Amino acid sequence: MVLYDKKGEIRYLNKLTDDIYHLGIKCPEISKRCHPGQFVMIRVSENYDPLLRRPFSILRTISEEGIIEIIFKVVGKGTKILSEKRRGDVLDVLGPLGRGFNFSDRSKNYILIGGGIGFPPLFFMIDFLKNEKKDIIFYYGAKRKEEIFFKMELQKICAKLVLTTEDGSSGEKGLISDVFSKDLDAGILESDSEVFSCGPNPMLKVISSICERCDLKLQVSLENMMACGTGLCQGCAVKIKNSKDDFEYKLVCKDGPVFDSNIILWEG
Amino acid sequence: MVDMSVKIGNVIFKNPVLTASGTFGYGDEISSLIDINLLGGIVTKSITYNPRKGNPPPRIAETTAGMLNSIGLANIGVKRFLDEKIRLYESFDARVIVSVAGETIKEYCKVVECIEKKDNIDGYEINISCPNTDRGGIYFGIDKKMSGNLVTELKKLTARLLIVKLTPNVTSISEIAEAVEDAGADCVSLVNSFIGMAVDVKTRKPKIKKIIGGLTGPCIKPLALAKVHEVYSKVKIPVIGIGGIVTGDDALEFLMAGASAVEVGTASFFNPYAPIKIVEEIKSYLEENNMKKVSEVVGIIIVS
Ligand SMILES: Cc1cc2nc3c(=O)[nH]c(=O)nc-3n(C[C@H](O)[C@H](O)[C@H](O)COP(=O)(O)OP(=O)(O)OC[C@H]3O[C@@H](n4cnc5c(N)ncnc54)[C@H](O)[C@@H]3O)c2cc1C
Ligand SMILES: Cc1cc2nc3c(=O)[nH]c(=O)nc-3n(C[C@H](O)[C@H](O)[C@H](O)COP(=O)(O)O)c2cc1C
Ligand code: FES
Numbered sequence: 400m401v402l403y404d405k406k407g408e409i410r411y412l413n414k415l416t417d418d419i420y421h422l423g424i425k426c427p428e429i430s431k432r433c434h435p436g437q438f439v440m441i442r443v444s445e446n447y448d449p450l451l452r453r454p455f456s457i458l459r460t461i462s463e464e465g466i467i468e469i470i471f472k473v474v475g476k477g478t479k480i481l482s483e484k485r486r487g488d489v490l491d492v493l494g495p496l497g498r499g500f501n502f503s504d505r506s507k508n509y510i511l512i513g514g515g516i517g518f519p520p521l522f523f524m525i526d527f528l529k530n531e532k533k534d535i536i537f538y539y540g541a542k543r544k545e546e547i548f549f550k551m552e553l554q555k556i557c558a559k560l561v562l563t564t565e566d567g568s569s570g571e572k573g574l575i576s577d578v579f580s581k582d583l584d585a586g587i588l589e590s591d592s593e594v595f596s597c598g599p600n601p602m603l604k605v606i607s608s609i610c611e612r613c614d615l616k617l618q619v620s621l622e623n624m625m626a627c628g629t630g631l632c633q634g635c636a637v638k639i640k641n642s643k644d645d646f647e648y649k650l651v652c653k654d655g656p657v658f659d660s661n662i663i664l665w666e667g
Numbered sequence: 668m669v670d671m672s673v674k675i676g677n678v679i680f681k682n683p684v685l686t687a688s689g690t691f692g693y694g695d696e697i698s699s700l701i702d703i704n705l706l707g708g709i710v711t712k713s714i715t716y717n718p719r720k721g722n723p724p725p726r727i728a729e730t731t732a733g734m735l736n737s738i739g740l741a742n743i744g745v746k747r748f749l750d751e752k753i754r755l756y757e758s759f760d761a762r763v764i765v766s767v768a769g770e771t772i773k774e775y776c777k778v779v780e781c782i783e784k785k786d787n788i789d790g791y792e793i794n795i796s797c798p799n800t801d802r803g804g805i806y807f808g809i810d811k812k813m814s815g816n817l818v819t820e821l822k823k824l825t826a827r828l829l830i831v832k833l834t835p836n837v838t839s840i841s842e843i844a845e846a847v848e849d850a851g852a853d854c855v856s857l858v859n860s861f862i863g864m865a866v867d868v869k870t871r872k873p874k875i876k877k878i879i880g881g882l883t884g885p886c887i888k889p890l891a892l893a894k895v896h897e898v899y900s901k902v903k904i905p906v907i908g909i910g911g912i913v914t915g916d917d918a919l920e921f922l923m924a925g926a927s928a929v930e931v932g933t934a935s936f937f938n939p940y941a942p943i944k945i946v947e948e949i950k951s952y953l954e955e956n957n958m959k960k961v962s963e964v965v966g967i968i969i970v971s
Contacts, residue, residue, distance in 0.1 A: 400699065401699055402697060402699050402700045403700070404700060404939055404940065442937055442938075447732035447733075447884070447885045447886075447913075448731050448732050449729060450729060450732055450733065450734065450884055450885070450933075450937060451729050451734065451936060451937050452936075452937050491938070493939070623724065623725075624724075624725055624726075624727055624728065625727075626727050626729075626734060626736075626933075626936045627935070627936040627937075629696055629697050629700075629939070630692055630696040630697075631690060631691055631692045631696050631697065631935060631936060632689070632690065632727065632736070632738070632936055633689075633712075633721060633726070633738045633741045634726045634727035634736060634738065635724075635726075635727075636721060636723075636724045636726055636741070637724065638723070638724075646720075647720060648720055648721055648724075648741065653696075
């Protein structure tokens with residue numbers, strides 16, 4: 400796998416809500432070679448606190464301009480520092496990392512389910528497939544209306560866009576997993592579908608059990624703590640069922656972040 | 668031209684910078700990114716006889732200027748190591764040191780015996796920060812007798828460079844260093860990680876599943892340096908310095924405090940080029956100070 404660790408110049412950093420930002424970085428090498436579901440590790444400071452790079456999924460690439468984009472939410476030290484950067488600042492960007500979504504089986508209908516800040520890799524996938532007249536159904540759940548991004552683009556590309564918010568400010572009020580489950584039970588969705596999901600772990604766990612119940616193939620993208628992003632540290636382990644009645648650990652950064660959900664041993 | 672090479676035991680390293688065990692995988696993970704042959708050597712992930720799954724997650728947490736880990740010696744076991752990895756090293760110009768771990772003296776010996784049959788390996792680094800299951804789980808590295816016995820047995824099996832990696836979580840690290848020197852170790856490397864802990868006050872849970880883990884990174888550098896200096900002043904065999912090294916100056920501090928070479932660990936996680944950059948920076952320092960050999964800086968701190 401080809402990897403790059405490059406100095407990337409910030410081309411734009413837009414504030415989308417109080418704590419969510421849209422960042423465009425010039426990284427031609429990475430931009431040219433990444434696949435939906437892959438991520439980058441960004442060093443937000445030259446100092447030792449925070450020490451480690453932070454992982455972010457690629458939202459999309461603008462390859463003519465050599466740009467990669469991410470969307471991030473400020474949750475702690477590292478993301479706070481990143482949000483205070485300016486146009487023209489330079490960041491260390493390592494990538495493209497991990498194994499992204501496998502959508503080689505184009506005969507299937509695609510159902511994408513994104514929760515909160517977990518939607519960027521799905522957006523990349525939609526963007527990637529936009530010229531392929533493929534019917535994509537996108538279930539998109541957020542806390543509130545302001546946290547639903549790229550609605551116009553999504554409406555244009557997706558065959559169907561289902562929105563939920565926790566406060567009911569846009570779309571149906573409630574959780575996206577509940578609406579997905581209801582639609583399945585109502586027979587609205589094709590049984591010959593493949594599901595792709597990304598979001599907080601508890602949500603993925605619920606989606607996983609729904610898909611198992613309905614015998615749907617599901618790929619999920621996981622977010623574990625990471626130190627290196629390249630398989631050096633063994634820190635990002637996830638428990639996986641293996642052939643025998645046993646388990647093994649796989650690395651989210653290298654073997655994932657996308658996994659077939661039926662091999663994951665969900666915990667917690 | 669500065670002579671960057673160092674000789675430790677019967678091995679010549681082209682420069683004094685190695686990657687630390689467990690922080691550089693088996694050497695193939697980021698070989699597309701950096702040229703390993705610019706390094707003095709690599710130390711592999713610690714290898715045990717049987718594969719080990721390692722500890723349950725979360726295994727890592729960031730702390731101020733450092734990180735905690737409890738990986739639990741996850742590794743592919745010596746058989747797969749020989750089948751899948753050793754071939755890589757044929758094309759390596761950098762020295763390859765295999766880190767060996769075990770829970771009994773017998774296990775360490777079995778691992779070394781298996782690797783002895785193969786070429787392309789320049790030496791062993793014995794990780795004695797492992798619980799001895801024969802002795803109720805006491806760590807080898809905190810007991811000078813157990814550490815000495817282990818080295819005596821391993822010495823019988825190999826003529827290759829034998830480095831013993833010391834844990835700092837002891838009352839007197841130089842006592843352990845002297846014991847392994849007496850038993851025939853060619854070199855000691857130090858330090859392994861310091862025991863540490865962190866709590867998430869929101870969830871009230873320890874940040875790593877195993878509660879305590881090993882602290883590494885820049886925050887341990889002064890602690891590690893003091894240990895290296897202490898051991899250097901007590902033993903005659905060469906010392907390899909490890910702990911929080913990120914820059915050439917960090918490495919020079921260790922060399923000046925008495926280390927003949929250094930290993931770089933956590934720095935590779937956030938800057939994969941760090942080990943190579945350290946080589947260049949040491950070289951520049953030597954040139955600027957009109958030194959001809961890297962060995963000239965070893966132990967030259969001025970104590971007046
Ligand atoms: C493969 C991958 C892709 C990701 N993609 C995105 C993305 O597209 N957009 C985005 O906003 N975030 C993404 N994340 C999460 C992001 O990496 C973390 O939010 C970030 O590292 C937090 O850094 P911090 O210094 O601000 O927070 P810290 O101060 O380190 O921690 C603050 C809080 O965030 C949690 N946290 C820290 N690191 C992670 C992590 N790696 N995953 C989940 N929670 C974490 C901590 O447990 C803590 O509760 C991704 C994570 C992974 C592993
Ligand atoms: C994630 C991780 C895994 C490690 N695994 C091993 C190991 O398998 N064997 C070993 O001897 N040391 C291991 N170490 C310790 C390092 O080799 C080194 O001694 C320590 O990290 C201190 O150096 P540093 O501050 O430069 O990281 C590990 C360290 C880290 C951070
Ligand atoms: S983050 Fe280091 S191995 Fe995955």
